[in-house]
Amino acid sequence: MDFSGIESRGLVLLGCGKMGSALLAGWLGEGLSPAAVHVTDPSPSAWLKGTGVALNGPLPEAPAVVLIAVKPQMMAAALPSLTAMGGGKTLFVTVAAGTTLATYEAILGAATPIVRAMPNTPAAISRGITAICGNAVATEAHLALAEALLTAVGQVVRLPGEHQMDAVTALSGSGPGYVFHMIEAMARAGEAVGLAPDLAMTLAKATVAGAGALAEVAAETPAELRQNVTSPGGTTAAGLAVLMAEPGGLTDLMTRTVAAAEARGKALGK
Numbered sequence: 001m002d003f004s005g006i007e008s009r010g011l012v013l014l015g016c017g018k019m020g021s022a023l024l025a026g027w028l029g030e031g032l033s034p035a036a037v038h039v040t041d042p043s044p045s046a047w048l049k050g051t052g053v054a055l056n057g058p059l060p061e062a063p064a065v066v067l068i069a070v071k072p073q074m075m076a077a078a079l080p081s082l083t084a085m086g087g088g089k090t091l092f093v094t095v096a097a098g099t100t101l102a103t104y105e106a107i108l109g110a111a112t113p114i115v116r117a118m119p120n121t122p123a124a125i126s127r128g129i130t131a132i133c134g135n136a137v138a139t140e141a142h143l144a145l146a147e148a149l150l151t152a153v154g155q156v157v158r159l160p161g162e163h164q165m166d167a168v169t170a171l172s173g174s175g176p177g178y179v180f181h182m183i184e185a186m187a188r189a190g191e192a193v194g195l196a197p198d199l200a201m202t203l204a205k206a207t208v209a210g211a212g213a214l215a216e217v218a219a220e221t222p223a224e225l226r227q228n229v230t231s232p233g234g235t236t237a238a239g240l241a242v243l244m245a246e247p248g249g250l251t252d253l254m255t256r257t258v259a260a261a262e263a264r265g266k267a268l269g270k
């Protein structure tokens, strides 16, 4: 990415926990000068202190971009400190779950370009996927800048509208949590049939990682890949008969899981 516009005006990062750090690591890895980055965070990590970014100091008056990565519950306390940067010169990009574009506009002004983005934690190894949408005054150039910044940590997709953001959050934003729990569950199930815990966890992690990588690159659909594993009358068919039982199988469980996460996103936005 060409960071020259950002390096001349600066980038402010509000909140540098798990997601803010993943994004910052991606930008620095792509060549963004640490001197151009101004981070505000009450409890900076040792890693952050070692990056060379400007930390908890004065902020530029009109940076190119403000990236908001605080918890939705902290937004009301954190946002007013940025009000002076609203009005149009600075692009605001927020990764917070739930918090609506209207909420930001109420504090920063409706003339402020704002892009809502929903990344996920594989961003930490540049394997994230982020969905974005902008407010009414966000131009194609604003969306392209946000997309370029987020492409530093993985794929980016554009949403037709903000109404889909809670659904995306529930699927791909929270999704790594579901997959990590699946690894835990597979490992425990392996222990239950007699494997040592370390071996069960090694097998579960490698299986989920390998299957995910194969699903991403293969020409076949996930359903075809599943069928390729399933020998008639074999072991996979016996296992899938349990996992794919309807009702009560994984599809039912995942439908309820994603619906609960979407409902929480909507509640956070109120």
Ligand SMILES: NC(=O)C1=CN([C@@H]2O[C@H](COP(=O)(O)OP(=O)(O)OC[C@H]3O[C@@H](n4cnc5c(N)ncnc54)[C@H](OP(=O)(O)O)[C@@H]3O)[C@@H](O)[C@H]2O)C=CC1
Pocket (backbone or CB within 6 Å): 014, 015, 016, 017, 018, 019, 020, 040, 041, 042, 043, 069, 070, 071, 072, 074, 077, 078, 095, 096, 097, 118, 119, 120, 121, 173, 174
């Ligand atoms: N984690 C994830 O998988 C994803 C998270 N998100 C979103 O990213 C945002 C951050 O989440 P995550 O990184 O997990 O959370 P973290 O708690 O790891 O990071 C938030 C950071 O913001 C700091 N902070 C708190 N108050 C302020 C303030 N007033 N000004 C500046 N910094 C402040 C926190 O410090 P302290 O710890 O001292 O409070 C913390 O370091 C959330 O809005 C979440 O919805 C989006 C996609 C995925």
Ligand SMILES: O=C(O)[C@@H]1CCC=N1
Pocket (backbone or CB within 6 Å): 097, 169, 173, 174
């Ligand atoms: O759990 C959360 O609220 C955040 C948003 C998506 C992933 N983590």
